[in-house]
Every structure is written in structure tokens, then in C-alpha cells.
Amino acid sequence: MNVNYRPITEDEFSNWRIAVRRGFNEQVHPDDITRLRNDRIEIDRLFGAFADGNNLVGTGGTDSYQLTVPGGAQIPAAGIAYIGTAATHLRRGILTGMMRTLLDQAIERKEPVATLWASQSGIYSRFGFGQATVAEGWSIKTANATFAHAPKVPGKTRFVSHDDALEIMPRVWETLRKNRTGFLDRSPSRWRYFFFDEERLRGGRSGMFHVVYEDNGIPEGYAAYRMKRLREEEFEVEMKVVEAVTSTPESHAAIWHFLLNVDLVQSVSAGNRPSSDALWWMLADPRQLKRTPSDGLWARVLDVETALAARTYESDGHITFEVIDNVVPAAAGIFRLTVSGGKATCERTSAQPEVTLGASELGSVYLGGTRLSHLARAGRAEEHVPGAIARFDWLFSTAIPPWCPHEF
Ligand SMILES: CC(C)(COP(=O)(O)OP(=O)(O)OC[C@H]1O[C@@H](n2cnc3c(N)ncnc32)[C@H](O)[C@@H]1OP(=O)(O)O)[C@@H](O)C(=O)NCCC(=O)NCCS
Numbered sequence: 001m002n003v004n005y006r007p008i009t010e011d012e013f014s015n016w017r018i019a020v021r022r023g024f025n026e027q028v029h030p031d032d033i034t035r036l037r038n039d040r041i042e043i044d045r046l047f048g049a050f051a052d053g054n055n056l057v058g059t060g061g062t063d064s065y066q067l068t069v070p071g072g073a074q075i076p077a078a079g080i081a082y083i084g085t086a087a088t089h090l091r092r093g094i095l096t097g098m099m100r101t102l103l104d105q106a107i108e109r110k111e112p113v114a115t116l117w118a119s120q121s122g123i124y125s126r127f128g129f130g131q132a133t134v135a136e137g138w139s140i141k142t143a144n145a146t147f148a149h150a151p152k153v154p155g156k157t158r159f160v161s162h163d164d165a166l167e168i169m170p171r172v173w174e175t176l177r178k179n180r181t182g183f184l185d186r187s188p189s190r191w192r193y194f195f196f197d198e199e200r201l202r203g204g205r206s207g208m209f210h211v212v213y214e215d216n217g218i219p220e221g222y223a224a225y226r227m228k229r230l231r232e233e234e235f236e237v238e239m240k241v242v243e244a245v246t247s248t249p250e251s252h253a254a255i256w257h258f259l260l261n262v263d264l265v266q267s268v269s270a271g272n273r274p275s276s277d278a279l280w281w282m283l284a285d286p287r288q289l290k291r292t293p294s295d296g297l298w299a300r301v302l303d304v305e306t307a308l309a310a311r312t313y314e315s316d317g318h319i320t321f322e323v324i325d326n327v328v329p330a331a332a333g334i335f336r337l338t339v340s341g342g343k344a345t346c347e348r349t350s351a352q353p354e355v356t357l358g359a360s361e362l363g364s365v366y367l368g369g370t371r372l373s374h375l376a377r378a379g380r381a382e383e384h385v386p387g388a389i390a391r392f393d394w395l396f397s398t399a400i401p402p403w404c405p406h407e408f
Helices: 010-023 030-039 094-108 162-177 188-194 249-259 304-310 359-366 372-377 388-396
Strands: 003-007 046-051 055-068 074-085 113-116 134-141 156-160 209-215 218-229 237-246 265-273 290-295 298-301 317-324 333-340 343-348 355-358 381-383
Touching: 003 055, 003 094, 010 030, 010 046, 010 055, 010 074, 030 188, 046 094, 055 094, 055 113, 074 094, 074 304, 094 113, 156 162, 156 249, 162 188, 162 209, 162 218, 162 237, 209 249, 218 249, 237 249, 298 304, 298 359, 304 333, 304 343, 304 359, 317 359, 317 388, 355 359, 355 372, 355 388, 359 372, 359 388, 372 381, 372 388, 381 388
Parallel strands: 074 113, 237 265, 317 355
Antiparallel strands: 003 046, 046 055, 055 074, 113 298, 134 265, 134 290, 156 209, 209 218, 218 237, 317 333, 333 343, 355 381
16 A cells, blocks of 8 residues: 655645544534634644545644743644544554654654644554643532632632633633643634534533633633533533633632532533642542543653753753654664753763663653653663662652643
8 A cells, every 4th residue: 555645735624624533433514624724723734644646544733832841941842633544544554654744844843842632542652752741530529529728819700701711711821831831822713712612512511601710800710611411300410620720829729619619510520630739638528539640741852952951950960861762763862961050951972871761751751740760660761870760850850740731
């Protein structure tokens, strides 16, 4: 089978989108094709795998993002998405060829890191991606959700319209994005795209409700949520939090107190919560909060020197490490990271490595949320000098684990 990987044309976009959603066993509404074209995608970053001429058998594409790394720098990050292989052509290397194409474009565009959200967690390590953030699924029965502790809340929570929310939410997001590792930027059109609220996309739930928390008129937190009736003829509902983002402990306490105390709500669920969230520590009976950790954002370092020099580290120090990378050989080699006066440099070296790790493991530790020592205990890193992995941990780990609330 002869497969050609190439950018799609404007004329091919509709069929390409239909093929992407067919990969997820979904039919796509024509309006959503237009919406995606207008509000989200960059046409020159979308690719098709064409077999035997013009038969579209694979899809892939990239959204351009800015990723906040430890210390607050925002670096270009390829956001790989839209991946699918036609069910008629599975397991013949089409994803492998597509990934090669997408990574090549990211390297050409000098994006030091590629990122993605995985539909299945077993697929992407082989391409050098590592789990970089944790996304916790939460559920709690409101009857068991009393607070025992909370900071004093000086501000106020109020409902806002969908249109007002689209103006207020980005202000909170931008405050947080400056220093919260793992955040991605959202353009106004992407805000529109991800908060689109048409009935056919609600999965049987209500339209979105929006609340914001403000102190002295400054928005510090928000939540968007939907409701679902438990039984047709009764008022009891369950709440599904679409997104809750808060920039201060006070706004966090206010927003979660609100969400857990709406009348007639039996239970609240939320996806992609940060593992360091304070709610657990605020509840009178924390065990009632059911937490299910899962992989969040996956990261893949494409330019080791640039990516590692862009972030800060917990202390001054140095480490010499070898990266094994069979997918992007230009990102393989031995590197020396030196942190001095809080400033990092990362250079190739001919010195002996103190530690060896793979590209996927480097992706996992890059944002500071995974310890190399944990990976080493899983047989995923090797120490050549006693104490080197502890030093690596000490340098790379961050006090607050990264969190990426933007799923794409
Ligand atoms: C996941 C998917 C894209 C794989 O496409 P594919 O063209 O069959 O993949 P390839 O033939 O290139 O396989 C590459 C490797 O990944 C492995 N692999 C593929 N799908 C996998 C899966 N779901 N879980 C674990 N491994 C997988 C293959 O076994 C192969 O391994 P090998 O290199 O050791 O032989 C395809 O199954 C699909 O479209 N799934 C539905 C949509 C989807 O989940 N997309 C991903 C969105 S994040």
C-alpha cells in the first residue's frame, strides 16, 4: 500500500473532518464543520494520509499553543490532535507515518515541545510522549460535602450570561496562565469554540450555567456547569462541572462552596481536576470526594536545549543526562543542565551521563509533575552515579504540580 502524507486543501476540509469524527465513531453536523474551520483550526497544520491516490485513510493536525512552563515562561508548543486511522486501514503504520509528519512540521516551526491529550493511554509513549499532568475525575454527593475549613471569602459570587462569561473567564485564565505550569493560551475564537453550547452537544444535559467570583469588581474565579434531571417527573438533578478555574484560595473556596450547595443537586461531578486541589483538605469528611486520577496532558520534548533552558528549577545545581530518542534522533544525546543564580543553561556534552532516560520519560518530568525516581523504580530510567536521580528529582520537581485545564 502506497500512502502519501500531505497537507489537506481547503476543498478537502469537510471530508477530512468527517473522517476525523468517524474515527471516534461519530457523525458530524455540518454546522460543526464550519465552526471548527472558523474558530479553531489552522488549515496549514492539518494533514491527511492518502492511500492509492486520493483515498483518505488517516488524519492528523496541530493547534499552535503557548505552554506555561515552571517559572512562568510561555513557550511554543505543538498541540497534536485530530488523530485517526480509517477502520478499514488499522495497524498498518498510518498513525506512525502521520506522527512523523506532524512532529517534522513542529520541528520545522521550532516548537521545542509537542503536546496532546490521548484517547487511550497506551498509544503515545512509543512516539516519545510522556504523561506530564494528572487529571482527576471527581464525584461527590452534596449531602456529604460540608466544609470543615475554608479561608474567609471577602468577595461575591454571581451568575453571568454566556456572553458575559466569555468576556470574564479569559481574564481569570490569563491571571493564572502567567504562573501556573501546564496552562495553554486560548484565543477569543478558541474560547468560543470550547464553550459552544448548542443543544445537540449537551449529551442530554441542560445548557451551561455560569458563575463568577469577584473581589472589588475583579474576577478571580469562575465555573461553568450543566444539570441533568435524575428522574423525569422530579426536580432532583446531578451537576456536571464543565470547567472551574480559580486564581486565589478565596475564589476557590467561594466557587466550590457555591457548586456544592445549589438546592436540589444530589451530586456533583467534575473532570480534569488538579491533584493539588485544596478541596480535599477543606471537607469535613474528605473520603466522600471520590477521586479518580488519570493521565492529563502528554508532553514530548523536541528541542532539549531550548525546552530545558526555558524553565526554572527548584535550586541551583547541575546534572548530566543521556536521552534515548529513536523517533527524533536530533533530540537524543548527552546533555548537561546547569542552574546557576536561578538561570538554567542546557548544552550537549561529551561527558559521561549520570542518568539515562528515554524521550517519553523526559516528557513526563519536563513540567515538574513526575519524579524521575518514580519512573526509575518502574524500570524507566537508569542511574550511573549514586544520588544522581535524587539530584535530578530535586532540580526538576516543582512545589505545585502542573495542571492543564484545557483539553483539546
Ligand atoms: C489509535 C489509532 C490512531 C492507531 O492508528 P493505526 O494507524 O492503527 O496505528 P499504527 O498502525 O501506526 O500503530 C503504531 C503502533 O501503535 C500501536 N497501537 C495502535 N493503536 C493502539 C492502541 N489503541 N493502543 C495501544 N497501542 C496501539 C500499534 O500496535 C503499533 O505498535 P508497534 O509499532 O509496536 O507495531 C487508531 O486505532 C484510531 O484511529 N483509533 C480511533 C481514534 C483515536 O483513538 N484516535 C486517537 C486520538 S488521541
